[in-house]
Amino acid sequence: MALSAKLQLRQSQSLVMTPQLMQSIKLLQFTHLELERFVEEEIERNPLLERVEPQEDAATDQLQKERDGDAAGEDWYEAALPASSQSMADQLDTTLENVFPDDPGAVQRVGPDLAAQWKSAPAGSSGGDGEGFDPDDIAASKPGLRDHVGEQIAFAFVDPAARLMAHELADCLDEAGYFRGEVEEIAERLGTCPPEVEEVLQKCRSFDPPGLFARDLKECLALQLQRNDRFDPAMRALVDNLELLARRDFQSLKRLCRVDQEDLLDMLAEIRALDPKPGLAFSTGTADTIVADVEVRAASDGSWTVELNPDTLPRVLVDQIYFAEVSRKAKAPGEREFLAECMQNANWLTRSLDQRAKTILKVASEIVRQQDAFLLNGIRHLRPLNLRTVAEAIGMHESTVSRVTSNKYMLTPRGVFELKFFFTASIPAAGGGDAHSSEAVRDRIREMIEQERADDVLSDDAIVDLLKNEGVDIARRTVAKYREGMNIASSVQRRREKRALVAVAR
Template structure:
């Protein structure tokens, strides 16, 4: 066997992912916020790109597709003299205490009335946002700091209390270690524990507790309801979570009526007292696709105009700059690159919009029964079926449906919601059922059960089979646990207790 080196020529085909092709694929997966951020970055980098609607009325576009930029040319010689003549540069009118150009500390009262001098859009209140003068929301740390200042006269105790407040979590629980705090502050641990005990009298009741049972105990003690039976109940919250009311009644040595009264008091408490100071911003979902019913009984699928990016290529500005550049050079190369990038971005955004409409239209077509009758008629659907119907790759459909939402007459749904696995039929008729519709039926059956006839997982399997759904018991248990629905034993205990409480 001999080894030799040979030179051969081969011709093959391969898919080359160019940077622009990779970016076009990324555009499909962007949601509205990510796409808007990407466009703003491209507009900053590319002088030929503009976002429609940002130009003022004085900079009206020369055509419907062009919004020209105002080019500031350098002033020729003598510009400084002409500029000083056009401006009021008389230094006799300049005073040291003249702060008219500065931003006021608060909106002038006269500026809020158009009939008064200086009022209206050109008054002193121009450019002033009233939200800048609104009070900051009170945080849990600030609320505790106000109470520390009045609760402790000693400077050392006040410093210890402030240190303890720094270890509060958003729910108001104390998460620190008193031993480590004592070493860091150079005081004994007993003093730390004493300050901690005093801080538990702060408002809201329950803060500075180390556990849920301690938090509830503090609140019950404020109401003078922490008796031995209630303390025993708080020590066995695990039994309460399992709805084991019989064991709780035996441990607390109370009858069933007293136990129900104790449970009602527990439900009235706040397990996370610190969250009332937490500033939570609700995220508003902006739908990318809007579905409306047409007059002929069909469905109209269109893109949300509020989420459509309006990016234009400023051809007039490009022509002005191109006329002043030499035919070759770095400036010409940069301008050509900006023009190619701008044209690519506008084409990619248009292709992205068309792809989203195609995918959404196919989803609406296949889930027509859902839009007419509800989740019970949601059909099983996968990405491959949609991809084959519209002539695209399955990965493209997956990117389009990620982080996109659809506004329908039945609410706002993520596009991924309409893709569910298939569950076979119990009648061998070939009809399949969507997993989401099956979960909805399980939830409906459990909500309709009576306290004396709670359905077990086997009962749910039998009822689903009568409805034509063939499903295993372990699948029913998995769906039930995923919906945070307790077992039949726990539901029976809770519903019986509620029924007796209602009778009482």
């Protein structure tokens, strides 16, 4: 058969991932802090974007109406765009609707108007009246571990060489205060012998708080006990066998330490009073405050009001008037293309923020509808839920729901929860009936273990039987997995610990 070249015309459909579309997808999974940073960067790059401050909120709607009614409206802008830019904008709009389907009938609207919610400016911004001033912003920072150790080095060492070695050793401390360096490497780097560095290290171990410069937990506890003059042979044996203490093997500890039960309990009380990580007292890190993206409140008619938190949704406006003025003065083709691109990006950002807010509200409203029993009665009534159920209910794809629920939090009358908390695995019911949520079963297991007595500690098999009597069909290995996930010891270890606590109470 002879080979020949020929042309064929074929028609196909494909989804084009434009840069704007990829950025829109990223916007969904941004936290409010990441969203704030992104918006600030866009405002710096785009002269047509303008952030609305809190004091301007009262006149915002009127300002937007004036700008929409100006000659630089959307119709004028589309006419000024090149044909290629218009086609790109049309393609972008179509793609955005595919990613963020906006069906007004998909979710019952609750709470105030969405447009008024997401356009509110973030809290924390202060006006010229001085409100929002925080004295901590200008207060002296707390000294860190390196500063605290450096002050003691200055008084403990007179010899400059020893002081240099001490600072090198201090640089090897981790945040908990443990020494993570190698004496041989430090000695080689400083051109000295290891015994001299070891001598300086031993002197550094006398610094406050006790336990600094230890290599491991045993050494850290030993340094603190030596400072308290309580490191006798019995206590040394206990510190050398911390793994037995972790397993609650008190019989073996009594034999190794050569003490009776009463003395062993006193020794355990002293161990508990020690600080396993003395360096953390000088930690300068600050914990990030969780700000809820969605707020849920009980309505007067018995339903739930779901609203977006305006503090997590920045408000930006497109300056149509400025665009019209600059466009009339632009002569070069490059200038007009730049302005058209800025306008297109500005309109894309405002539409994307609006679609992001609507999508979050849709997903949150459906979660509240599905988990109404949890909000009313607590975690025992949490229902099994997966992404597909929510996606089918609101007419979106599972991947979109997954992105929305990532790093988003909901403020409810029962506390603040991550949106992913409401998605739990399903555990079948014994004898049929509605399935149980894995999180509710975990809470029931935790309650059973907290209520057990020293003479009646529940094994995993006993917990399985009790749960089956309550209508939960669960396997023993699942109970063990849930128990270990909650850092709860086995029945043997719990029995030893509870008996020891009962003996102390006597």
